[in-house]
Amino acid sequence: MSDFLDLKLARRFATWDRDGNGFLEEADFVKGADRLGEAFGHAEDSPQRRRMRDLCLDLWQQMARIADFDRNGRITPEEYGRAFTELVLAQPGAFDAAYTPVIDALTAMADHDGDGKLDRQEYRAWFVSAFGLSEHDADTAFDKVDTDDDGHVTRGEMVAAIHDYYFSDDPEVAGNWLLGPPPQS
Numbered sequence: 001m002s003d004f005l006d007l008k009l010a011r012r013f014a015t016w017d018r019d020g021n022g023f024l025e026e027a028d029f030v031k032g033a034d035r036l037g038e039a040f041g042h043a044e045d046s047p048q049r050r051r052m053r054d055l056c057l058d059l060w061q062q063m064a065r066i067a068d069f070d071r072n073g074r075i076t077p078e079e080y081g082r083a084f085t086e087l088v089l090a091q092p093g094a095f096d097a098a099y100t101p102v103i104d105a106l107t108a109m110a111d112h113d114g115d116g117k118l119d120r121q122e123y124r125a126w127f128v129s130a131f132g133l134s135e136h137d138a139d140t141a142f143d144k145v146d147t148d149d150d151g152h153v154t155r156g157e158m159v160a161a162i163h164d165y166y167f168s169d170d171p172e173v174a175g176n177w178l179l180g181p182p183p184q185s
Helices: 003-016 026-039 047-067 077-089 094-110 120-131 135-145 155-167
Strands: none
Touching (some): 003 026, 026 120, 135 155
C-alpha cells in the first residue's frame, strides 16, 4: 500500500468517524445514514431513508466482519487499513461488490429531480452532509468528477471517481479530489 493511499484511507476513516472518538462503530454508520436522509429531506420512515440505513448497517456489518480483528465492536484506523489492503486490494471485484449498492442508493437519494444524475446542488448536499466537506471543496470535487463537463455527475462518473479514490496514486485523477484536495505526504 502506498503512502498516498494510507493518507486517503485515514481521511476516509475520519469521514466515517464524525464523532472523532478514533473508532468506527455501528452508531457511526446509523448516524451517517440519518445525516444523509436529513440532508436530502427524506422523512425518517421514507423508503429511501430506510434503504440507506439498511445499506449503511450492512456495510458496517461487512466491515466489522472483515476489519474488527479483535471483535470488540470497534474498528481502529489500523484495522481499517489492514482490512482494506488484505481484502479489497487483494481480491478483484470486492470493491464493486461492497460499494456499488451503496453508491446506487446514495445517488438515488440525492437525485431530487429523478433524472438519474446529480446536479451541483445535489452533489454538494451529499458531500457536505456525508463527509463534512466545505461547499467550496464539494464544488471543486464536482468540477473534477464531472469529467464530460455537462454540469451533471452520472452514476458512471461517480463509480469511476470512487474507484480511483481507492486505487489511483495520481493526485490529479478526479477521484482523488472526492474528499477535498488530495492529501500531501
